[in-house]
Amino acid sequence: MNLLRFFVQNHTQVLDLTGEHLRLVGWSTFFAMLIGIPLGILIAHRTQLGRPVLTAANIIQTIPGIALFGFLLPVPWLGESAERLAILALTLYALLPIIRNTYDGIRGVDAAVVEAGRGMGLTESQLLFQVELPLALSVIISGVRIAVVISVGLATIAAFIGAGGLGEFIFRGVAMVDNRVILAGAIPAAILALLADFGIGWIEKQLRPR
Amino acid sequence: MIEFRDVSYSVDGIQVLSDLTLRVAHGEILVLLGRSGSGKTTTLKLVNRLVTPTSGQVLVNGKANDQVDVIQLRRGIGYVIQEAGLFPHFTVERNIGLVPKIEGWPEERVRARVQEMLQLVGLTPDLASRYPHQLSGGQRQRVGVARALAADPAILLMDEPFGALDPLTRDELQREFLLLQQRVHKTVVFVTHDLREALRLASRISLMEAGKLVTVLTPQEFLKSSDPWASAYVHAFGDGLESAANRGTS
Numbered sequence: 001m002n003l004l005r006f007f008v009q010n011h012t013q014v015l016d017l018t019g020e021h022l023r024l025v026g027w028s029t030f031f032a033m034l035i036g037i038p039l040g041i042l043i044a045h046r047t048q049l050g051r052p053v054l055t056a057a058n059i060i061q062t063i064p065g066i067a068l069f070g071f072l073l074p075v076p077w078l079g080e081s082a083e084r085l086a087i088l089a090l091t092l093y094a095l096l097p098i099i100r101n102t103y104d105g106i107r108g109v110d111a112a113v114v115e116a117g118r119g120m121g122l123t124e125s126q127l128l129f130q131v132e133l134p135l136a137l138s139v140i141i142s143g144v145r146i147a148v149v150i151s152v153g154l155a156t157i158a159a160f161i162g163a164g165g166l167g168e169f170i171f172r173g174v175a176m177v178d179n180r181v182i183l184a185g186a187i188p189a190a191i192l193a194l195l196a197d198f199g200i201g202w203i204e205k206q207l208r209p210r
Numbered sequence: 211m212i213e214f215r216d217v218s219y220s221v222d223g224i225q226v227l228s229d230l231t232l233r234v235a236h237g238e239i240l241v242l243l244g245r246s247g248s249g250k251t252t253t254l255k256l257v258n259r260l261v262t263p264t265s266g267q268v269l270v271n272g273k274a275n276d277q278v279d280v281i282q283l284r285r286g287i288g289y290v291i292q293e294a295g296l297f298p299h300f301t302v303e304r305n306i307g308l309v310p311k312i313e314g315w316p317e318e319r320v321r322a323r324v325q326e327m328l329q330l331v332g333l334t335p336d337l338a339s340r341y342p343h344q345l346s347g348g349q350r351q352r353v354g355v356a357r358a359l360a361a362d363p364a365i366l367l368m369d370e371p372f373g374a375l376d377p378l379t380r381d382e383l384q385r386e387f388l389l390l391q392q393r394v395h396k397t398v399v400f401v402t403h404d405l406r407e408a409l410r411l412a413s414r415i416s417l418m419e420a421g422k423l424v425t426v427l428t429p430q431e432f433l434k435s436s437d438p439w440a441s442a443y444v445h446a447f448g449d450g451l452e453s454a455a456n457r458g459t460s
Contacts, residue, residue: 112291
């Protein structure tokens with residue numbers, strides 16, 4: 001009940017930090033899609049690029065979050081704004097699932113269907129936009145879903161470099177040895193992750209080809 | 211109409227097709243008969259340039275097909291494959307109307323054409339709004355034929371179009387296809403490994419083996435042929451073939 005009272009007393013701050021958190025996740029997911037989906041399409045068509053690109057994205061994924069924030073901190077333009085930096089780091093982490101699923105989704109389209117389309121005289125871009133992407137869409141969205149769920153969790157670390165978000169409560173709570181404050185960050189973050197998982201999962205289901 | 215001149219094709223050092231020379235006459239059904247790996251599908255794909263020859267030339271309507279725009283070439287050639295290759299996320303209507311639509315036909319004309327095509331292949335108009343997975347195998351294959359004919363191409367390429375159907379449906383579609391051909395007079399190249407189907411549909415049968423054209427015969431000639439490959443086929447399929455060859459030369 002202490003916790004509930006804490007939420008009520010600090011509701012504006014909880015909402016503010018949740019908003020910040022969402023902004024970090026939203027922008028980074030947007031940029032990751034902007035880069036990852038075209039890249040995934042590219043490597044699905046030029047498969048010799050597949051291994052190097054996926055390996056690079058894999059390596060990024062293995063860098064511990066705090067280390068990545070640390071590495072990026074001294075970079076001139078980036079280091080000026082903690083939010084900029086956090087968004088970049090989160091974008092890098094979100095790339096792998098998005099590239100991977102775009103690649104798998106496009107490669108998973110029935111080769112006979114693609115060849116039928118090509119044989120009928122569809123141009124490569126018509127094939128991509130009318131056949132491959134629509135048929136791969138649910139797999140691509142499922143990659144976005146994984147990326148978002150990972151980002152919601154990772155974004156809590158952004159507070160470490162002062163980029164805000166629900167991680168503020170968590171770091172503060174750890175410093176104060178106060179579980180209420182830690183939970184004030186952790187619970188909304190968990191709820192966000194679940195909502196994103198559920199919501200995007202629903203969209204994915206609607207888009208699944210029959 | 212279609213002419214192969216000394217066409218060879220190899221991929222990764224494997225000779226898939228060697229020195230193929232063959233003419234397909236206007237309005238005939240030329241059946242490419244052979245077992246898997248004999249090069250018959252490759253031969254078919256040479257026509258619409260899904261495969262580019264390593265050497266030699268393929269002429270379509272008197273022009274080397276690598277001298278024309280590949281997209282225009284393909285839109286002028288109907289293509290039907292096994293399991294129809296229908297777009298699973300398109301309705302029957304969008305599948306059939308696709309080529310006319312991307313060719314820029316007005317919407318009304320596309321819709322009218324789709325209805326006309328459905329009727330031509332013996333499907334009811336209410337199927338237009340269905341998705342391929344809601345159709346039977348035979349219906350899907352009919353839609354595949356309708357889609358290939360929609361933009362009224364002069365040439366039709368068919369790659370084992372009836373191969374995945376049950377015998378009864380296959381028989382029905384073969385019979386209807388012959389009737390259809392009497393109305394539309396397309397130049398058809400038809401791939402199959404089924405001699406019975408070849409005898410029934412073909413104006414001429416091109417027998418292929420290991421990337422080579424063995425012989426070109428009418429169905430009647432094929433049954434009497436002393437060619438070892440042809441007679442091997444006839445033996446493998448056993449009795450009752452005479453009745454299948456109902457057309458002879460045409």
